[in-house]
Amino acid sequence: MLEGYRGKALELLSSLGADIGDVLQVYNDKVNVKGILMPSYSRDDSVVVLKLDNGYNAGFSVNKVKVTLLGRGNKVVERKGHEVSRPGKVKIISTGGTIVSKVEYETGAVRPALSTEEIIRFVPEIEEITSISAEVLFSILSENMKPEFWVKIAEAVKRAFDEGSEGVVVAHGTDTMSYTAAALAFSLRLPGPVVLVGSQRSSDRPSSDSGINLVSSILLAKEAPFGEVVVNMHGESSDTYTLAHRGVKVRKMHTSRRDAFQSINDHPLAKVLWKEKTVKVLRDDYIKKSDGVEVNAKFDSRVFLLKFYPGLKPDIVEILLSAGYRGIIIEGTGLGHTSSDFQEAFRKAVKDGIFVGMTSQCLFGRVNMNVYQTGRMLQQSGVVPLEDMLPEVALVKLMWALGQTSDLNEVKRIMLTNMVGEYNPRHSLDHFPRWKHE
């Protein structure tokens, strides 16, 4: 299989009978080198890509060089991971993401691929902490995550506890990890910790944060005293410790930093020191472990997250209604506002049995729709203020609530109930980070 080759290069290679891994020679009057034929991820279809003796890849246009086949190479053998069947105290459920990734030649991009067992080989110190078992549930990029996958993950978590695991680690891509964390938090009553973990530097690089994040998460799954869903990622840019954030209060706040995940309007639950192999619990108001595991994972995805901006017209609400949406979470400005033009549209929506809830695009702080007249009027239209809940968490919660009932009053009751710590009624000064300015 001449992976990735097209056009002229494909034609020539086929005529030579060459395959990926074979040794080729390319030459003209100025250059004469041999190398192993690599899959192509070239922009130019006349280019043949070789890995030279010195390890470099280089592309040669067949328009400029002659190519001969020198010999058959060793095939690049993919080591297939198989699942570990023996039961362990901590179960690792793998869903994809860069914590389990490698190079894909077709695009040259990083793709989730390694089996969980391969991660254990990659981070052998895991076995010093506890016995583990592993399951590859699926292998998707986190941007391709969907509510139906949340259900599968929730069920896999239940199975793991039913099989006797003391804690569960879910390896997940970081982009939508906080959505999954919220979904699991609303769906599960837990006899132990469920730790979502990912990496911001993919595991195919020596500086990857995946090793430390994974070891810390296994430690946390085994030793944390709580029965709740957390996200455990680097606590700072240095490889010093990780932080366990409550799954319904965490957000990815940076595109690329290791410490991108931060608790918003909340403090982390625990700090994990991977070198010392200790878990330091930072709060005592965590959710205690329940006796058994219960799962209630039903989601209605006919919910929309509406970010208000100057100029947005109310007809969007009617479009959503006619498309069959059953709930709207508004990401409003400031204390929880849209332009007053929306009052009528929302009134109509609520009258039609649609839930409309308000969060703030400020992210930090609480909405308060009593301070300004617009807020009061929006409330009169039936818009429900959702305190300090994060917009994405409110969205997931509404999907879950609509999965439970179609009665608007019941949905409203669920939305306003602090179920798993998604509301923090007390904000202190240190709940807001300050940026250095001098």
Added chain:
Amino acid sequence: MSEYEKMGLKVGLEIHQQINTSHKLFCECPTTLDEESQGKLERYLRPVVSELGQVDVAAFFEWEKGKKIVYEVPRKSSCLVECDEEPPHPMNLDAIKLGLAMTLAFNGEPVDEIFVMRKTVIDGSNTSGFQRTAIVGLGGYIKDAEGLVTIQTIAIEEDAARKLEDTPDSVKYNLDRLGIPLIEISTGPDIKTPEQAKRVALLIGQMLRLTGRVKRGLGTIRQDLNVSIAGGVKTEIKGVQELDMIPKIIENEANRQRELLKIRDELRTRITRDDFERKVKEKDLTGLFTSSRSRLIQSELKKGGKVLGLLAPGFKGILGRQVMPGRRFGTEVSDYVKALAGLGGIFHSDELPNYGIVEEEVQRVAKELGTGELDGFILVVGPEEKVRKALQVIRDRLSQAFEGVPKETRAANEDGTSKFMRPQPGSARMYPETDIPSILSRELLEDAKKIMPSTPEQKLKELMKMGLNEELAKQVLNSPRLDQFEYLTRKYTNVSPTIVATTLENTLKYVKSQGGNIDKITDEDIETVIASVNQGKITKDSIPQILLEYSTPNSNTKIEAVISKYSGISEEELINLIREVVAQNREEVKSKGDKAFSLLMGKVMERVRGRVEGKKVAELIRKVMKDETG
């Protein structure tokens, strides 16, 4: 045929030169060093499997050390990219263009599609755990008096972080240098003599400077040498900063390989490798040293350490054999122990009794180990785990002596010797950098052609055409300040190129010879002085004094202040001054007439030297004298 040609000496060069781009290779940070730290980062690296499913030996070697890596994060010269907290930005195409230009200049072949690779380096010098590097050209040659030397590859890569300190548990770097573009030019192993290597290095360095696009100064160019002799192996020697040291380093390495081959031959007459491996043995000898007078042994034993002995069958006299000036075969073994087992070193039988170990102890060790007539032994002291590891390392190294020269990467020492650094990396350390799309070179070739360096012969002609005499032109051509000369002459057209060249090539040397501190004189300072000449503020004659005064140790004056002292005086002031001097010397002027001129000239120049040209002074003195004598 020279001695080295008889030995079958083959040398290849790898020249690494920093490129003077406006920003780094993979981000927008400036390519300048910066000491102002905005904090520290603490990291660990671990090896990964390459695309061919192997892990590189050199990478594992570093990982086994398990060191903590600390980075100083400079405010001006680093961003999240250097911190490995943001993916690399698209590659700086100016650097690629220079690589292509050099490829064309060597008559080589540009690579059609350029792929950035990750070269695994987990000693911490790259925050990512790999160095990003791309081959841009292959083939080509340079002409040397002793024959053609081929160019194998031309690569563009990122410079590593700057090492600040290294302790057994941690290593510290500054991120300012990380990401500065480097061009790496590798020659084939065609160089046959030590002197030729230096010549070729000089020539390549000169061609790079002729582009006017490379940095200069300490640490901006580094040479690695690949050296082998017939029967030996290609040894990499890293980090040669002084061109003048190249011949000596090569000579020492060639001789080392020859000595190792002699040792091999001699060992084989004594004992086979199989017999060696059968007879070699280790023993805990701690009991023999409980009351030793060796301070090292006492201090280690107090900490609970052990003394272990290794019987080295067939090695008597060989451990003490010199392989390089001041370095014995035992030193080579000791370097392995230092690098691979993290211990301070070893004691061997050819150097004992010494270091507080007495004859009686030596005899007892020999007896305990059962040392035969041709056997040697080695003692290692320290924590048991490290000592056991060290003995394994020693066994391996001694066993290799039966084969000859082991494959090593060595580090150059300042005295021209070198020492073991790590095993040689394989091609398994390379895998593709997936964050950066490949680059088609044909889109850059037109620009590259425009920045190709002229040949040294062409350049010499150009310089002489500018009015430089041949000697000065050659000086400029060979000077690291060639780019500065070009910059200043282009920008300051009122100043003759000869003055600029003299300032850069001779005046600075003069200032140094007079005790000035050259390091204080920055490029900007020189530019300020030349600019002042250009504006007519000062005369060219004042340049040496200004630079000397400015660079006097302990002087804190700004260059502008020194310049203003030497600023020219008006003709009126000068005439008044001359009149004054004439009045003071009226007697002589009267008695000697015109012959008093040189006296007056001397007196006036004493007071205006550097502020006005002598020619002008002479002219005005003559005028005043004429007026006076009327």
